[in-house]
Amino acid sequence: MTTETPFRLRSVGVSAYGPSLLYGFSSGVIAPVIAISAIERGASIAVAGLVVSLMGIGSIISNIPAGVMTTRFGERRSMIWAAAINAAGLALCLGDVGLWLFSIGVLAQGMAGAVFQLARQSYLTEVVPLAMRARAMSTLGGMARIGAFIGPFAGAGLIKLYGLDSAYAASLVAILGAGAIAYTVPDLPSHTSAEDTSTWSITRGHWRVLATLGVGVLLLSAIRQTRQVVMPLWAQHLHLDPSTSSILFGVSGALEALVFYPAGLVMDRWGRRAVAVPCTLVMGLSFLAMPLTHGAVTLGVAATVMGIGNGIGSGIVNTLGADVAPAIGRPTFLGVWRELADGGAALGPVILSAVTALAGLASGIIVSGVVGFAAAAVLFRFVPRRDTIR
Structure with missing residues (x-):
């Protein structure tokens, strides 16, 4: 045996x-x-x-x-x-x-x-x-x-x-x-088959998940990318020197790197929603808190929370993409999936910039935080249940 x-x-x-x-x-x-x-x-x-x-x-x-x-x-x-x-x-x-x-x-x-x-x-x-x-x-x-x-x-x-x-x-x-x-790396089995795996056919066949869960991933990517712009801008607004801003950014990045494996463990044991929703909520809250900071210490606290929020979502975009990708034409689907994520990453700083130009930096940061709450709502609704993942 x-x-x-x-x-x-x-x-x-x-x-x-x-x-x-x-x-x-x-x-x-x-x-x-x-x-x-x-x-x-x-x-x-x-x-x-x-x-x-x-x-x-x-x-x-x-x-x-x-x-x-x-x-x-x-x-x-x-x-x-x-x-x-x-x-x-x-x-x-x-x-x-x-x-x-x-x-x-x-x-x-x-x-x-x-x-x-x-x-x-x-x-x-x-x-x-x-x-x-x-x-x-x-x-x-x-x-x-x-x-x-x-x-x-x-x-x-x-x-x-x-x-x-x-x-x-x-x-x-x-x-x-x-x-x-x-x-x-050993070669994997071929992805080609008699089925149509063109980008158009894959997108047409899975448009519902792309238009629902995919939008949640787009919003998540938007707030993630915006966080890299927000903290240096607010540090400059507070007249902090560049070295202090760099240290705060580095601390935030270090925290992100520390929590990736526990995040994956939580997703495997309790489902993707257990990470996707807290990740976006914590980042959204940290954005709302940032305009209330007035110095290096309080900004450091907000940056720490932001880093933890982003860190616990490590791998969530890739994991969700793998969960909903079809067996036939998987890489083609993942290409469309990553396009949504990268589109969100490009959109986030544009939203911040546009609102800042109209109403000031604090307002831009607050609106970006609201994007995080919107991401949480969409992901809560459309992340697949654990028992439906294949």
């Missing part, structure tokens, strides 16, 4: 989480210097901001093609190609290249990142049993956050010793390492 060996997350620790950690590090090490590099190549401050945004734009325009690509060629080959394209983009950022080539390199990194992230999500959905899916997804997000947290500190040291290009060189080494690990 044989007994089935229980699945353990550490069995996919290197193949799934190694690339996630390295990708997070790669992004984190260059994130603080992209604008500076653009200015050094002749960009104005406004143009430098646009160059930074190319990373997100690249992701938005590539999510759906990434799903089609992964459906057709599989997770392993998609990750390898994504790492190669990202490495090529980083190579364009090295050395004395002009602003146009540098911008193309940044855009390529955003596009490749979308493919790599989607392929990793699809890979984990396939190999991890349902009972551990949320822990797997939250750990995936947690590894990326740890890498992104370490990256700026490593980059600061390298830049001090070897100059600005060293940050891009370190990012390139990390991406090549992620690609090398992806090369060792």
Whole structure:
């Protein structure tokens, strides 16, 4: 008589989480210097901001093609190609290249990142049993956050010793390492079948879940992205020095990185709603509290609550996407799913900016907090019950 060996997350620790950690590090090490590099190549401050945004734009325009690509060629080959394209983009950022080539390199990194992230999500959905899916997804997000947290500190040291290009060189080494690990990942069964797995057919066949739960994910992503803008702006409004603002931001990020695994455990044991709703409510409340702060200590408290709120939602978008994705055409569906999430991430700061322009920063922050409450309401209504998840 044989007994089935229980699945353990550490069995996919290197193949799934190694690339996630390295990708997070790669992004984190260059994130603080992209604008500076653009200015050094002749960009104005406004143009430098646009160059930074190319990373997100690249992701938005590539999510759906990434799903089609992964459906057709599989997770392993998609990750390898994504790492190669990202490495090529980083190579364009090295050395004395002009602003146009540098911008193309940044855009390529955003596009490749979308493919790599989607392929990793699809890979984990396939190999991890349902009972551990949320822990797997939250750990995936947690590894990326740890890498992104370490990256700026490593980059600061390298830049001090070897100059600005060293940050891009370190990012390139990390991406090549992620690609090398992806090369060792075993191929999964093909996603192709006689059924139509085009983007249009998948979207049409699952429009209800995309128009309901997908909207909740869009709103969640909006408030998540806005939190990265709100705290530095309010710190400046309080006339705090940049170093204090950076410390508060770092503490918030550290807390996010600490709670990802407990969040996944809660989702696996008590359902996705047990994390999705508290995550959005806590972030919404922290936004409403922020205009009431008047110094570093009170702002630090609000930032701490915000970090915990976001941290307990680690992996929730990926987990919900895996829960509702069809077995046939899963990567294609996940491409549409990630498009909703990235669309929300782009929309959140726009809402903040528009309301701030009309009624001031405090009002913009309050409206953003209301977006969090709206996300909580939609997710409470449409997150699938635990017994219906397949």
